Amino acid sequence: MDAIANNVNVGPRRPSQYRDKSNLEIPNYLRDTYNWAYLNPRNVALLDHELIVSVILWGQHRRLQRAAFSELAPGLSVLQPAAVYGDFSPALARHLGPRGHLDVTDIAPVQVANCRKKLEAFPHATVQHADARSLHSNADATIAPDLYDAVCCYFLLHELPIDCKHEVVDALLANIVPGGRVVFVDYHKPHWAHPLKPVTSVIFDSLEPFAKDLWHNDVASYASEPSRFSWRTDLYFGGLFQKVVAERPR
Ligand SMILES: C[S@@+](CC[C@H](N)C(=O)[O-])C[C@H]1O[C@@H](n2cnc3c(N)ncnc32)[C@H](O)[C@@H]1O
Numbered sequence: 162m163d164a165i166a167n168n169v170n171v172g173p174r175r176p177s178q179y180r181d182k183s184n185l186e187i188p189n190y191l192r193d194t195y196n197w198a199y200l201n202p203r204n205v206a207l208l209d210h211e212l213i214v215s216v217i218l219w220g221q222h223r224r225l226q227r228a229a230f231s232e233l234a235p236g237l238s239v240l241q242p243a244a245v246y247g248d249f250s251p252a253l254a255r256h257l258g259p260r261g262h263l264d265v266t267d268i269a270p271v272q273v274a275n276c277r278k279k280l281e282a283f284p285h286a287t288v289q290h291a292d293a294r295s296l297h298s299n300a301d302a303t304i305a306p307d308l309y310d311a312v313c314c315y316f317l318l319h320e321l322p323i324d325c326k327h328e329v330v331d332a333l334l335a336n337i338v339p340g341g342r343v344v345f346v347d348y349h350k351p352h353w354a355h356p357l358k359p360v361t362s363v364i365f366d367s368l369e370p371f372a373k374d375l376w377h378n379d380v381a382s383y384a385s386e387p388s389r390f391s392w393r394t395d396l397y398f399g400g401l402f403q404k405v406v407a408e409r410p411r
Contacts, residue, residue: 185268185292190322194370202271209275211247218316219357221398222247225346228397228404229313230256232344237310238262240336242293242329243317244272253313254283264309266291293317294328296336309336312343318380319348319372326374330383334390340411349396349403350376357401380405 187200197204215222226249233239235258241250244267254263263286267273273290280286293314312333318326333343351358365372379394380403381387390407397403 185290187269188292188325190320190325190371191268194368195320199269199272205271205275209246214245214247214249219398219401221402225397225402225404226252226315228395229315229344229346232342232404232406233257233311233313236260239264240296240309240312240333241265242291242296242312242314242333243267244269244276244288245315248279249315250276250286250288251279251283254280254286257285259285261285263287264289266293266296268292294325294332296332308338308341310338310341312336312341314343314345314347316347318345318383319369319375322371323374323383326371326383327385330380331385334384334407334409337409339409341409343390343407345380345403345405345407347380347403347405348372348375349400351401352399355399355401357399361401375403381407 191199198208199205211222218225230253233253233256235256237257238261239253239257241253241263244250244265250263250265257263263280263283265276265280265286265288267276267288267290270290273288276288280288314329314333318329321329330345337343348361351361362373379392381390381392384390384407390409392408393406395404
């Protein structure tokens, strides 16, 4: 972490790379599978609480958040490619500090508006409407050539169909500076004797149809050119969760 912290431009941050794009369509997977969780404004208000995230993550949320933040030194410029319920984004903005910079993006306008409210107190943080699958390659995107020191992708991958997993992983890897890193925190196949494996399996089969991809595939396998990065994985809570860090060589 010191290496990354010592080799990036800290200090006043540049403007954010992305511009709100009102013409973005909500993808089918989000509308069909997660409408109740992320698009229905009444449910957004009901679900956006730290306690809810902690319960969904079997009490491991704070530990996993700490694991993610331990990869992100204060002062870095960080992209968070999708909103997270609870205090995750304010905590990340606080962790990065005023010499750092946080850009949160989300494809759902209701999530953008909601996250903006949560980050009002942090002038070094922005929230923008963008698709994590095409942060770099959108034909109509207004994208500066700047890259991020790091990306923090927290529990987004398991909600994406497999082709979207490939697109998002490639897009995130394309957004970091040499020496930078992408941090993925998400589900992983638990040990066969894990007491929560059967109930997690039922929840995935009924509510999270794309999550089990992560039980059978390494995150690195979604990258088109995984060998261009160095990869390391830490498992948590009997293997039910993983942190995968992809580092771009200098
Ligand atoms: C990060 S994931 C799940 C986070 C976690 N389960 C929580 O407690 O919030 C949820 C977010 O991803 C967003 N999302 C889904 N697909 C996206 C995409 N292609 N680009 C940007 N955001 C996306 C959804 O709109 C939603 O706000």
